[in-house]
Amino acid sequence: MCAIALFSAPLGMTALQEGNEDMKRSLSRKNLWDATPKSLKAVLGAVLSVVPLSVFLGRKFRRNFRFVQEAQWWPADQIRDHQLNAVREMCRLAYTRTAFYRRLFDSVEFQPSDLKSLDDLASLPTIDKDTVRKYLDEMCTMPVADRSVDYGSTGGSSGVPLCFYIGRDRSAVEYAYLTSSWGRVGYRLGMPLAVLRGRVVPPDSRGLYHEYDPLLRHHYYSNFHMTDENMDRYVEHISGIGPCFLHVYPSSVITLARFLRRRGGKPPANIRGILAGSENVFADQRRYVEETFGVRYFSWYGHSEKLVLGAECEHSTDYHVWPTYGYFELLNDQGNPVTTPGQRGEIVGTGFINTVVPFIRYRTGDYATYVGDHCEACGRQHTIIRDIRGHRTQEMLMATNGSEISWTALNMHDDTFVRVRQFQFYQDTPGRAVLRVVPAEGFGDEDRRKIHRNLGTKLDGQVTFTIELVDAIPLSPRGKSIYVNQRIPNLAASHEQVP
Numbered sequence: 001m002c003a004i005a006l007f008s009a010p011l012g013m014t015a016l017q018e019g020n021e022d023m024k025r026s027l028s029r030k031n032l033w034d035a036t037p038k039s040l041k042a043v044l045g046a047v048l049s050v051v052p053l054s055v056f057l058g059r060k061f062r063r064n065f066r067f068v069q070e071a072q073w074w075p076a077d078q079i080r081d082h083q084l085n086a087v088r089e090m091c092r093l094a095y096t097r098t099a100f101y102r103r104l105f106d107s108v109e110f111q112p113s114d115l116k117s118l119d120d121l122a123s124l125p126t127i128d129k130d131t132v133r134k135y136l137d138e139m140c141t142m143p144v145a146d147r148s149v150d151y152g153s154t155g156g157s158s159g160v161p162l163c164f165y166i167g168r169d170r171s172a173v174e175y176a177y178l179t180s181s182w183g184r185v186g187y188r189l190g191m192p193l194a195v196l197r198g199r200v201v202p203p204d205s206r207g208l209y210h211e212y213d214p215l216l217r218h219h220y221y222s223n224f225h226m227t228d229e230n231m232d233r234y235v236e237h238i239s240g241i242g243p244c245f246l247h248v249y250p251s252s253v254i255t256l257a258r259f260l261r262r263r264g265g266k267p268p269a270n271i272r273g274i275l276a277g278s279e280n281v282f283a284d285q286r287r288y289v290e291e292t293f294g295v296r297y298f299s300w301y302g303h304s305e306k307l308v309l310g311a312e313c314e315h316s317t318d319y320h321v322w323p324t325y326g327y328f329e330l331l332n333d334q335g336n337p338v339t340t341p342g343q344r345g346e347i348v349g350t351g352f353i354n355t356v357v358p359f360i361r362y363r364t365g366d367y368a369t370y371v372g373d374h375c376e377a378c379g380r381q382h383t384i385i386r387d388i389r390g391h392r393t394q395e396m397l398m399a400t401n402g403s404e405i406s407w408t409a410l411n412m413h414d415d416t417f418v419r420v421r422q423f424q425f426y427q428d429t430p431g432r433a434v435l436r437v438v439p440a441e442g443f444g445d446e447d448r449r450k451i452h453r454n455l456g457t458k459l460d461g462q463v464t465f466t467i468e469l470v471d472a473i474p475l476s477p478r479g480k481s482i483y484v485n486q487r488i489p490n491l492a493a494s495h496e497q498v499p
């Protein structure tokens with residue numbers, strides 16, 4: 001199954017909760033770098049630091065970057081024409097190359113050539129994660145053994161990854177959109193990023209949990225080791241890397257902000273802004289972090305399936321949905337489009353990037369409030385949404401020393417839970433937890449060992465856990481999975497009133 005984890009999760013949320021760390025790892029040719037002898041690294045690092053980043057990211061990245069920079073300002077009719085062509089092409093590809101979509105389209109007597117306007121797409125049924133789980137083999141447009149195809153995965157609503165296939169070149173496209181979005185608040189390609197996003201970072205010779213990637217100019221710090229002592233060292237180190245942005249999970253930057261407030265004094269003056277994604281963003285947290293650092297907190301929404309990407313703009317914290325990335329719909333409980341400002345609906349996407357497994361009218365399980373069809377502040381003719389809430393919330397485990405570890409950082413996008421239907425941490429004592437598991441068919445001792453090994457690596461002894469098999473794990477009142485059933489009184493309460 002998901003032997004290779006290519007993405008981390010969603011956007012900021014669900015997906016966007018997009019885990020971009022793995023994506024960037026693949027971009028950086030990190031493996032090659034890791035294999036380089038230490039003695040060579042210092043020399044190479046100095047040389048690489050003067051080569052423009054866009055050169056390393058490749059032609060596809062540069063082409064897409066130029067395209068999205070321009071396309072974000074297109075007038076509404078040009079956007080609609082582009083979307084209609086892209087949706088029609090995706091439907092044609094799906095219909096002619098896959099048994100699943102041919103059957104689905106035929107069942108409602110739909111022909112891709114019937115698509116005369118974007119509204120016509122509504123005649124097709126929606127699909128969801130369960131559909132992809134069940135029919136993946138029939139949804140591929142090309143042989144998946146092809147060299148241009150990668151395995152992708154994302155967190156499922158049950159916490160079990162959803163596996164699918166996607167073109168190997170999607171990272172260059174995705175990164176063009178992301179960096180273009182960040183550019184709205186001053187990020188420029190090649191600026192250093194101080195990253196706190198769930199990467200496993202071993203301590204260096206001085207005991208600092210820091211690792212540097214000279215290709216991407218990323219300074220990685222471990223957010224599995226956010227004790228006051230370590231955060232103090234992170235902050236000191238960050239203050240020496242020059243004008244930079246923090247690239248974080250909302251939960252990791254709030255932890256850092258709380259620390260800075262506790263410690264007193266000023267945050268590093270070289271931090272130009274905060275790029276926070278892959279989890280829900282809460283207004284109180286944003287305010288707290290902005291007040292602490294004195295810089296803009298910028299967020300975006302995306303997910304591993306690559307269907308919808310939304311980002312804030314220069315002036316507004318509402319999400320502007322990129323119209324050339326995918327076709328966005330917001331549907332109410334009856335499946336009708338939400339067009340009234342203030343009303344909420346489920347985000348449904350038809351992606352333009354993944355031509356290996358077309359996702360057509362895919363229900364993401366994420367919800368948002370409709371704001372309008374353009375942004376008054378910046379003038380972009382993009383659909384505007386706010387208050388995105390994924391099925392994944394900020395959930396924390398507490399280590400023995402009192403530091404908190406975000407669920408998002410622990411999330412495994414590989415085959416660790418391949419024979420698990422559902423799982424949840426239960427914690428009532430710092431440093432200890434019980435991992436409750438609803439086993440799937442074939443679950444055995446090897447799976448137990450794998451879970452202990454893989455999760456254990458991330459937890460690094462800060463939280464030990466036992467595995468307990470159970471028949472079922474109850475969902476939240478809204479039908480969402482809860483990954484951490486947190487019963488340590490202060491920690492559980494702090495999640496109700498952030499920060």
Ligand SMILES: [Zn+2]
Nearest residue numbers: 313316375378
């Ligand atoms: Zn705007």
